[in-house]
Amino acid sequence: MTESIETDVAIIGAGPAGLFAVFELGLLDIKCHLIDILGKPGGQCSELYPEKPIYDIPGFPEVSAQGLVENLIKQIQPFNPVFHMGEMVERVESLGDAEHPKFRVTTDAGTEVTARCVLIAAGGGSFMPKKPPIPGIDAYEGRSVFYAVRKVEQFRGRRVTIVGGGDSALDWVLNLHPVAERITLIHRRDAFRAAPHSVNAMRELVAAGAMDFILGQVSGLKGEGGQLSALTLRKESGESVDIACDDMLPFFGLTMKLGPIADWGLNLHENLIPADTEKFETSTPGIFAIGDIITYPGKLKLILSGFHEGALAAQKIHRYVYPDKRLVFQYTTSSTSLQKKLGVG
Amino acid sequence: MTKITFKDAAGAARTVEAQDGSTVMETAIRNAVPGIEAECGGACACATCHVYVDDAWTEIVGKPSQMEEDMLDFAFEVRPSSRLSCQIKVAPNLDGLVVTTPAKQG
Numbered sequence: 372m373t374e375s376i377e378t379d380v381a382i383i384g385a386g387p388a389g390l391f392a393v394f395e396l397g398l399l400d401i402k403c404h405l406i407d408i409l410g411k412p413g414g415q416c417s418e419l420y421p422e423k424p425i426y427d428i429p430g431f432p433e434v435s436a437q438g439l440v441e442n443l444i445k446q447i448q449p450f451n452p453v454f455h456m457g458e459m460v461e462r463v464e465s466l467g468d469a470e471h472p473k474f475r476v477t478t479d480a481g482t483e484v485t486a487r488c489v490l491i492a493a494g495g496g497s498f499m500p501k502k503p504p505i506p507g508i509d510a511y512e513g514r515s516v517f518y519a520v521r522k523v524e525q526f527r528g529r530r531v532t533i534v535g536g537g538d539s540a541l542d543w544v545l546n547l548h549p550v551a552e553r554i555t556l557i558h559r560r561d562a563f564r565a566a567p568h569s570v571n572a573m574r575e576l577v578a579a580g581a582m583d584f585i586l587g588q589v590s591g592l593k594g595e596g597g598q599l600s601a602l603t604l605r606k607e608s609g610e611s612v613d614i615a616c617d618d619m620l621p622f623f624g625l626t627m628k629l630g631p632i633a634d635w636g637l638n639l640h641e642n643l644i645p646a647d648t649e650k651f652e653t654s655t656p657g658i659f660a661i662g663d664i665i666t667y668p669g670k671l672k673l674i675l676s677g678f679h680e681g682a683l684a685a686q687k688i689h690r691y692v693y694p695d696k697r698l699v700f701q702y703t704t705s706s707t708s709l710q711k712k713l714g715v716g
Numbered sequence: 717m718t719k720i721t722f723k724d725a726a727g728a729a730r731t732v733e734a735q736d737g738s739t740v741m742e743t744a745i746r747n748a749v750p751g752i753e754a755e756c757g758g759a760c761a762c763a764t765c766h767v768y769v770d771d772a773w774t775e776i777v778g779k780p781s782q783m784e785e786d787m788l789d790f791a792f793e794v795r796p797s798s799r800l801s802c803q804i805k806v807a808p809n810l811d812g813l814v815v816t817t818p819a820k821q822g
Contacts, residue, residue: 415756419755419761419762420759423759423761501822504792504819558789559788560785560789562785564789588792588793624762624763624789626762626822
């Protein structure tokens with residue numbers, strides 16, 4: 372599926388910094404598309420600690436991370452941002468020059484966004500599946516070790532071992548069970564974080580002899596040429612056993628990795644993007660960066676810093692998007708034109 | 717001051733002073749102890765501050781809560797002595813505590 376879109380700014384990352392940038396850009400009549408690898412907006416706030424209170428958002432003595440995200444989404448509603456969720460930006464190509472920048476942003480789902488400017492608000496990077504530290508696992512990845520299921524049919528007739536105890540692990544146990552020759556679930560304890568109804572469904576299959584559940588942790592892999600033949604399991608008792616298996620699907624949650632950003636030709640410093648503190652522009656004119664992913668002298672990884680950085684970046688982005696328009700600084704409290712944009716005038 | 721010793725997977729030990737009321741994870745970060753990542757900043761929302769509590773201390777330190785047990789599912793090489801160090805509060809009765817960091821955080 373290829374979708375081609377034209378907009379003013381492509382924002383990479385829909386965490387608090389990226390969301391609030393939509394507001395600051397929107398006040399300047401700049402339209403945005405947001406792209407994020409997660410399934411819903413909010414970044415770390417929604418993915419890592421939605422219920423946790425945050426105490427250092429100005430004007431909010433206490434707000435839950437999810438509550439903050441919901442408020443931000445409400446706040447940017449007047450500007451109708453378009454969200455592309457569950458997609459990872461793979462490429463950022465320059466189509467313009469330093470004076471008239473233009474970029475094509477392409478995601479792993481084939482979405483193409485052509486934009487005047489790119490604003491990277493990618494926080495700690497992309498949330499990617501955690502790789503278990505099993506010796507030699509790299510050799511099997513993509514061939515018989517998978518961290519996500521793209522096509523169910525690929526597992527037809529295979530002996531599939533699923534590792535983990537959360538919803539991803541249990542959902543795939545149940546979804547792959549009809550096609551796989553045999554499903555084995557491995558988990559370190561006889562308790563699961565997954566939804567109780569999936570756990571019950573799994574236990575019924577085990578009781579009926581239709582699949583296996585083994586307590587333990589995977590310690591080694593056996594196979595040849597990237598094709599697994601067995602995995603070594605350390606049981607709770609300490610004894611090790613081999614289990615025949617064609618494919619392994621480990622589900623150990625997500626971790627943040629810089630990912631493809633490293634390939635976009637930007638200067639990087641210890642996996643962070645250096646940005647100037649006046650415009651928050653990167654080493655590539657027209658590509659801006661704000662929030663936890665950037666570094667500059669005195670940088671603090673605070674949500675409020677990300678807000679400030681977005682407001683300043685918007686000023687320079689305005690010059691690229693509307694080169695002939697003079698920008699007059701205005702307050703939302705007093706400007707009738709800003710209030711009209713917000714739908715309150 | 718309460719003292720805590722962090723051993724790495726290879727056995728090298730560092731003893732640091734810990735503030736009562738803070739957590740073992742915060743103590744590690746404050747003292748730049750390698751092997752503790754604390755990706756989520758102490759929200760019990762990742763498993764990158766995983767430690768093994770020394771055998772002599774497991775009873776005093778206690779067992780993980782339900783939420784912490786759930787989060788330990790994301791850690792690797794989990795053992796009965798595994799804890800998330802952000803969930804261990806420093807108190808005078810932990811003076812001399814020894815924990816070992818795993819070869820790899822989640």
